[in-house]
Amino acid sequence: MIKFRVLLLTSLMILSYSTITPVSAQTSYEKYIDGAYETQLKEYADLVAIPSISSIPANKPDVERAADWIVKKLLSIGMTTAKIVPTDGLPAVYGSWDKAIGKPTVLIYAHYDVQPVKDGEWNSPPFTATIDNGKIFGRGASDDKSGVMIPIWAVEAMLRQDKTLPVNVKFVFEGEEESGSPNFRKLLARNKALFKADFALNADGGQFSETQPSIEKSYRGAAQLEFSVKTANVDAHSGEFGGKTPNAVVALSQIIASFYNKDGSVAVAGFYDKVLPLTTGEKEMIKKIPYDPANDMRMLGTTAETGDPNYSPLERIWYRPTLEIIGMQGGYTAADGYSNIIPGKAMARITCRLVDNQNGPEIVDLIVQHINKNCPAGATIQYTYRPNYAVAFKFPDDTKAYRYVADVLTKMYGKEPLQTATGGSVGSLVSIKDELGLYAYSLGFQQSDERAHGANEFFRLANMRKGQLVYCYYLRHLAEEEAGKAKK
Amino acid sequence: MIKFRVLLLTSLMILSYSTITPVSAQTSYEKYIDGAYETQLKEYADLVAIPSISSIPANKPDVERAADWIVKKLLSIGMTTAKIVPTDGLPAVYGSWDKAIGKPTVLIYAHYDVQPVKDGEWNSPPFTATIDNGKIFGRGASDDKSGVMIPIWAVEAMLRQDKTLPVNVKFVFEGEEESGSPNFRKLLARNKALFKADFALNADGGQFSETQPSIEKSYRGAAQLEFSVKTANVDAHSGEFGGKTPNAVVALSQIIASFYNKDGSVAVAGFYDKVLPLTTGEKEMIKKIPYDPANDMRMLGTTAETGDPNYSPLERIWYRPTLEIIGMQGGYTAADGYSNIIPGKAMARITCRLVDNQNGPEIVDLIVQHINKNCPAGATIQYTYRPNYAVAFKFPDDTKAYRYVADVLTKMYGKEPLQTATGGSVGSLVSIKDELGLYAYSLGFQQSDERAHGANEFFRLANMRKGQLVYCYYLRHLAEEEAGKAKK
Numbered sequence: 001m002i003k004f005r006v007l008l009l010t011s012l013m014i015l016s017y018s019t020i021t022p023v024s025a026q027t028s029y030e031k032y033i034d035g036a037y038e039t040q041l042k043e044y045a046d047l048v049a050i051p052s053i054s055s056i057p058a059n060k061p062d063v064e065r066a067a068d069w070i071v072k073k074l075l076s077i078g079m080t081t082a083k084i085v086p087t088d089g090l091p092a093v094y095g096s097w098d099k100a101i102g103k104p105t106v107l108i109y110a111h112y113d114v115q116p117v118k119d120g121e122w123n124s125p126p127f128t129a130t131i132d133n134g135k136i137f138g139r140g141a142s143d144d145k146s147g148v149m150i151p152i153w154a155v156e157a158m159l160r161q162d163k164t165l166p167v168n169v170k171f172v173f174e175g176e177e178e179s180g181s182p183n184f185r186k187l188l189a190r191n192k193a194l195f196k197a198d199f200a201l202n203a204d205g206g207q208f209s210e211t212q213p214s215i216e217k218s219y220r221g222a223a224q225l226e227f228s229v230k231t232a233n234v235d236a237h238s239g240e241f242g243g244k245t246p247n248a249v250v251a252l253s254q255i256i257a258s259f260y261n262k263d264g265s266v267a268v269a270g271f272y273d274k275v276l277p278l279t280t281g282e283k284e285m286i287k288k289i290p291y292d293p294a295n296d297m298r299m300l301g302t303t304a305e306t307g308d309p310n311y312s313p314l315e316r317i318w319y320r321p322t323l324e325i326i327g328m329q330g331g332y333t334a335a336d337g338y339s340n341i342i343p344g345k346a347m348a349r350i351t352c353r354l355v356d357n358q359n360g361p362e363i364v365d366l367i368v369q370h371i372n373k374n375c376p377a378g379a380t381i382q383y384t385y386r387p388n389y390a391v392a393f394k395f396p397d398d399t400k401a402y403r404y405v406a407d408v409l410t411k412m413y414g415k416e417p418l419q420t421a422t423g424g425s426v427g428s429l430v431s432i433k434d435e436l437g438l439y440a441y442s443l444g445f446q447q448s449d450e451r452a453h454g455a456n457e458f459f460r461l462a463n464m465r466k467g468q469l470v471y472c473y474y475l476r477h478l479a480e481e482e483a484g485k486a487k488k
Numbered sequence: 489m490i491k492f493r494v495l496l497l498t499s500l501m502i503l504s505y506s507t508i509t510p511v512s513a514q515t516s517y518e519k520y521i522d523g524a525y526e527t528q529l530k531e532y533a534d535l536v537a538i539p540s541i542s543s544i545p546a547n548k549p550d551v552e553r554a555a556d557w558i559v560k561k562l563l564s565i566g567m568t569t570a571k572i573v574p575t576d577g578l579p580a581v582y583g584s585w586d587k588a589i590g591k592p593t594v595l596i597y598a599h600y601d602v603q604p605v606k607d608g609e610w611n612s613p614p615f616t617a618t619i620d621n622g623k624i625f626g627r628g629a630s631d632d633k634s635g636v637m638i639p640i641w642a643v644e645a646m647l648r649q650d651k652t653l654p655v656n657v658k659f660v661f662e663g664e665e666e667s668g669s670p671n672f673r674k675l676l677a678r679n680k681a682l683f684k685a686d687f688a689l690n691a692d693g694g695q696f697s698e699t700q701p702s703i704e705k706s707y708r709g710a711a712q713l714e715f716s717v718k719t720a721n722v723d724a725h726s727g728e729f730g731g732k733t734p735n736a737v738v739a740l741s742q743i744i745a746s747f748y749n750k751d752g753s754v755a756v757a758g759f760y761d762k763v764l765p766l767t768t769g770e771k772e773m774i775k776k777i778p779y780d781p782a783n784d785m786r787m788l789g790t791t792a793e794t795g796d797p798n799y800s801p802l803e804r805i806w807y808r809p810t811l812e813i814i815g816m817q818g819g820y821t822a823a824d825g826y827s828n829i830i831p832g833k834a835m836a837r838i839t840c841r842l843v844d845n846q847n848g849p850e851i852v853d854l855i856v857q858h859i860n861k862n863c864p865a866g867a868t869i870q871y872t873y874r875p876n877y878a879v880a881f882k883f884p885d886d887t888k889a890y891r892y893v894a895d896v897l898t899k900m901y902g903k904e905p906l907q908t909a910t911g912g913s914v915g916s917l918v919s920i921k922d923e924l925g926l927y928a929y930s931l932g933f934q935q936s937d938e939r940a941h942g943a944n945e946f947f948r949l950a951n952m953r954k955g956q957l958v959y960c961y962y963l964r965h966l967a968e969e970e971a972g973k974a975k976k
Contacts, residue, residue, distance in 0.1 A: 053825060055824070055825045055826040055827075056822075056824040056825040057824060058824060115825075115827050115828070115829075116820060116822065116824075116825030116826070116827050118723075118820060118827070121723075178826075178828075179826065220727060222727070222828075224826070231790060232788040232789045232790045233788065233789025234788055234789065234939055234942045234943060234944070235606075235609075235941065235942040235943065236788050236941075236942065237912065237936075237940045237941045237942070238810070238812045238814055238839050238841065238941070239708060239710070239841055239910065239911045239912030239913055240805070240910065240911050240912050240936050240940070241784065241788065241805065241911070241936075242805065242810040242812050242839075242841050242911055243795045243796075243801075243804035243805045243808055243810045243841070243911060244781075244784075244793045244794060244795045244801040244804045244805060245784075245788060245790055245793070245794065246790055246792060246793070246794045247794070247812055247813060249744070249813040249815070249816045249836075250744060250745075250747075250748065250812075250813055252741070253740070253741040253742075253744035253745050253813070253816070254741075254744075254745045254748075256737070256738060256741035256742075256745075257738075257741050257742045257744075257745035257746075259738075260738065260742075293732075296729065296732075296733075300720040300721065300722055300724050300729065300733060300832070301720050301721025301722065301832070302719060302720045302733055302734055302866055303866050303868070304734060304865040304866030305732040305733070305734070305866070306732060306733065306734045306735070306864075306865070306866060307731045307732045313731075313732040316731035316732045317728070317729065317730065317731045317732060320731055322726070322730040322731045324726045324730050324735055324738075324830055325735060325737040325738055325741070325818075325819065325831070326726055326819050326820065326826075326827060326828055326829055326830070326831070327737070327818065327819030327820045327821040327827070327831065328737045328741070328816065328817070328818050328819060328821065328831075328834070329816070329817045329818075329821035330813075330815065330816050330817075331813065331814050331815030331816060331837070332604060332606060332814065332815045332837075333815040333816065333817035333835065333837070334544075334604065336543065336544040336545060336546060336604075337541060337543045337544040337603075337604035338543040338604070338666075338667065338712070338814075338837070338874070339543075339603050339604050339606070339814060339815070339941060340603070340666075340710075340814055340839050340941055341603075341814055341941050341942060342812055342814070343813070343814070343815065343816075344788070344789070346816070347821065348737075349819070349820075349821070349826070351726050351730075351828050353726065353727055353730050353731070376794075377792040377794070378790055378791050378792030378793070378794060380791070386826075422727065422728060423727045423728050423729070423730055423731060424725065424727030424728050425727055448725075448728050448729075451722055452725045452728065453723065453724075453725045453726070453827060453828055453829045454722045454723040454724065454725065454829060455722060455723065456722070
């Protein structure tokens with residue numbers, strides 16, 4: 001059953017800013033977007049319905065289908081060019097509108113691939129968009145199919161209303177972000193001319209809340225490692241051999257427990273060596289955040305917070321590295337059935353979030369050394385290295401690119417954006433800086449309670465409209481500011 | 489492809505004992521059994537093909553089908569009665585041949601249900617009997633469909649050759665042994681007349697080796713507990729919330745690690761309180777066992793032994809209690825896909841093997857207290873209690889029932905049986921003693937390397953023949969000994 005309730009965006013009423021588009025034009029976008037709402041919802045649902053899980057090989061055809069779907073959509077709205085750009089892995093989608101001769105070009109990044117889902121945890125089918133109480137539920141609805149569709153719809157609205165865009169627009173939609181972007185840097189390096197731009201935006205971002213805009217000033221890096229513990233070639237009868245036979249689950253548990261100090265900090269030797277103290281600016285930034293840890297706790301249903309008590313929760317999420325066990329399995333664990341065995345094998349997956357000049361392979365190496373050192377007698381370890389290491393990344397706020405984004409958010413929300421950070425990783429932004437020389441500032445509309453990566457992920461439908469308007473205004477604002485500069 | 493190699497049983501040549509059947513009769517059973525070999529193999533394969541997994545509710549029809557199959561087989565060999573006896577759970581099978589008027593009655597116990605299987609670990613389909621190198625591979629081939637079929641075939645051989653049995657025989661085949669026999673005691677209590685007998689045998693047993701017979705003098709008890717750790721209502725994004733959000737897998741690992749002392753002994757307070765020191769007899773018994781721990785290690789593929797170093801491996805398996813983690817799962821662990829989440833939930837299953845006057849519910853209670861005490865901040869525990877607690881059990885060796893079994897094994901193998909124990913649990917034997925007043929001595933032909941409960945379980949085909957002959961001789965020996973006594 002589809003229930004829906006239109007949320008009124010009171011913030012739209014607040015209009016007063018210096019170099020801002022006439023109200024009439026804004027109104028025309030608003031009208032268009034409101035009129036397109038049902039069609040857009042249908043498109044949203046179509047894209048969410050494609051299980052474009054990049055980390056599951058069997059879903060490769062779905063990832064490709066999603067890419068094709070986006071190319072078709074881009075062509076239908078009047079982009080000059082829209083095409084698949086192959087990579088060494090899953091395809092990227094490229095789109096370009098290049099008729100604003102002499103005007104700047106903005107490159108908008110998002111990713112159309114999604115995380116896997118766990119069976120039995122969703123209240124609605126993860127790959128069927130379900131509308132309830134002003135939210136669209138489905139895997140990727142927030143992260144990051146919202147980031148793919150909102151800029152596309154914004155460009156569509158402008159092309160339909162104005163028959164033109166005020167600047168040139170390029171899209172690059174990645175199909176492997178949730179797998180650690182193993183091929184994105186090469187994609188850019190091989191196609192520098194194609195992706196050349198003057199500005200860049202990252203549509204895989206969020207706002208602090210419904211009423212408080214924000215710009216993300218830093219991302220953590222990431223490193224992954226999977227390892228399995230083997231204590232025997234077979235699962236042994238727990239009676240016939242129990243008492244003297246090493247248990248792989250116990251050995252693995254002991255190794256995992258050894259990763260942490262009593263205070264919750266990471267016990268791996270050298271783990272924090274390259275972590276820098278927080279800067280005064282970062283400390284000041286955090287002071288300004290109206291952050292209530294109780295909100296997160298309520299949302300997640302946690303009853304305590306963990307981690308190094310020498311840092312505040314926000315400091316820990318934004319500026320301190322982590323070592324998380326993202327999955328662990330050993331023995332017979334099917335819901336039905338009971339197998340009285342001593343597991344001979346068990347596995348765990350680690351994700352670290354990294355900061356500053358921590359280096360992914362180096363950190364993984366420290367963890368491997370720690371495991372080898374703490375491996376109980378009778379256990380042998382097999383490591384599965386994953387090739388995706390996102391580097392931690394910080395954005396400056398003294399650039400005009402930053403200011404253009406801040407201007408538009410200020411106008412739209414009626415207050416200046418908070419400077420925030422995120423504990424997440426978008427390795428592709430580092431590649432965009434390194435290969436194209438651009439800071440891709442965050443301009444996305446996800447919120448942290450939308451269960452990205454978890455079950456029952458959702459996106460707030462009201463932000464479809466708000467997000468499109470922000471993008472429309474951004475493109476106009478960029479054109480006007482840059483034109484003004486050109487005149488001078 | 490079916491490969492098969494007949495093994496010659498040289499031990500059959502050794503024939504000399506006091507109150508033993510004439511050689512001619514033996515030879516006639518041997519001939520019959522050899523002639524029936526292909527038919528028996530087909531029947532074996534038929535029974536192994538039925539996935540009678542008692543702990544998986546969806547397999548209930550298979551368990552029932554296996555019970556029906558056995559009833560049909562019992563009727564076909566000329567048993568007076570054969571029928572399903574319902575329980576509060578899965579059915580038991582009853583069979584009786586009662587025409588040896590005035591002669592003793594022996595009750596033969598085995599179980600036809602099996603353990604579950606794990607996908608991807610078997611070299612051949614677990615529910616397709618596969619013959620290779622003198623072994624029959626398949627779930628339950630050893631534990632305990634060998635124990636069901638061997639006594640049935642023995643009785644069939646005698647009925648075909650002699651048109652009669654020397655004693656009365658009753659069968660009881662349980663369908664819930666692998667689920668902890670939750671209804672077996674009630675089954676006996678409600679049907680005391682039906683199961684009334686003078687002697688009992690447990691066909692769910694083994695021999696020390698191909699050349700060394702053995703009688704099991706004790707079983708450990710068992711207690712089970714499943715528990716899950718919850719740290720959040722949802723799996724949280726490992727970036728956005730990583731560093732301050734409790735991780736259920738980490739909490740569970742810490743709890744599991746806390747179960748053990750550094751020396752491998754169990755750290756749960758009170759766990760060993762009711763364990764008695766080994767008796768002189770038990771110590772003497774162990775001294776006689778030609779046990780080489782290296783053999784087990786080679787077979788299991790282990791590289792070290794664990795557990796309390798104050799006891800020898802055999803002491804630990806036979807006379808010391810254990811706390812094993814038989815399964816553990818948390819987070820996203822599918823082979824394909826990678827989910828960067830902080831697991832909000834994780835679960836583990838515990839099996840304890842118990843000794844002496846340790847009481848299952850009491851031990852589970854101690855473990856619950858330990859978990860509650862060692863539960864990390866932010867984690868809550870949910871317990872799933874399982875209703876099956878096997879009691880540890882010891883058999884006397886100064887009974888005639890013991891001697892009859894020992895006599896026949898001595899004759900068959902050419903040497904006296906070793907007195908052994910087992911670390912396994914057969915709770916039903918305690919019920920047979922309590923409800924029917926009988927010691928069900930072990931007379932089975934499994935061996936400890938046959939991967940009971942694990943992947944690639946098998947049974948040695950040569951023991952089909954040897955086992956049947958042992959049962960034939962046992963029935964004759966029992967008749968003769970008891971007749972001799974009656975005369976005196």
